[in-house]
Amino acid sequence: MVWLRRTTHYLFIVVVAVNSTLLTINAGDYIFYTDWAWTSFVVFSISQSTMLVVGAIYYMLFTGVPGTATYYATIMTIYTWVAKGAWFGLGYPYDFIAVPVWIPSAMLLDLTYWATRRNKHAAIIIGGTLVGLSLPIFNMINLLLIRDPLEMALKYPRPTLPPYMTPIEPQVGKFYNSPVALGSGAGAVLSVPIAALGAKLNTWTYRWMAA
Numbered sequence: 001m002v003w004l005r006r007t008t009h010y011l012f013i014v015v016v017a018v019n020s021t022l023l024t025i026n027a028g029d030y031i032f033y034t035d036w037a038w039t040s041f042v043v044f045s046i047s048q049s050t051m052l053v054v055g056a057i058y059y060m061l062f063t064g065v066p067g068t069a070t071y072y073a074t075i076m077t078i079y080t081w082v083a084k085g086a087w088f089g090l091g092y093p094y095d096f097i098a099v100p101v102w103i104p105s106a107m108l109l110d111l112t113y114w115a116t117r118r119n120k121h122a123a124i125i126i127g128g129t130l131v132g133l134s135l136p137i138f139n140m141i142n143l144l145l146i147r148d149p150l151e152m153a154l155k156y157p158r159p160t161l162p163p164y165m166t167p168i169e170p171q172v173g174k175f176y177n178s179p180v181a182l183g184s185g186a187g188a189v190l191s192v193p194i195a196a197l198g199a200k201l202n203t204w205t206y207r208w209m210a211a
Helices: 002-026 032-036 041-063 068-089 103-115 120-144 149-155 179-210
Strands: none
Touching: 002 041, 002 068, 041 068, 041 103, 041 120, 041 179, 068 103, 103 120, 120 179
16 A cells, blocks of 8 residues: 555646646736736745745655655646647747746755654754745746746736726835845745644644544
């Protein structure tokens, strides 16, 4: 029965990772990240850091295998590339969807767990902090390497998009001066308690399975 439990568990990883990606793609718009990356980068960074860390640490502690967090982030990335290909197939330009960068941050979480010899508390505190700190940096680098997402958003408006969700030019300096620094700082603080929540969910799962 061990093989059945493990097979079911890995299927759960795929299902949850795919649903996490759907949250990114459909949060208020067809592709939240592309349209709102500049104007709401801080919000994006916090939401993505916490979303990644809660699922990744849950499954990493469930298996006890360093590398599971990267596996989780890889599924999210592949699924988003599939969505990107689907939009491209509908006639939209290649740059219409910018795929978020999750994998490097998940690798840092895995490395923390491996380097501390599978210490759960170190993974929560150190790994959670590293995910929150690194994700905004990796994603800003990613955005700098592609065409302006706002240009794509304004050039190809969504027919079903309500007026209040229309992308606007960012007011740099009015709301924040450094979206990367703010996103990293807030993400680092919030990712730790969210990682602890993921670890607690893992404990509850074990109790449920033992019942």
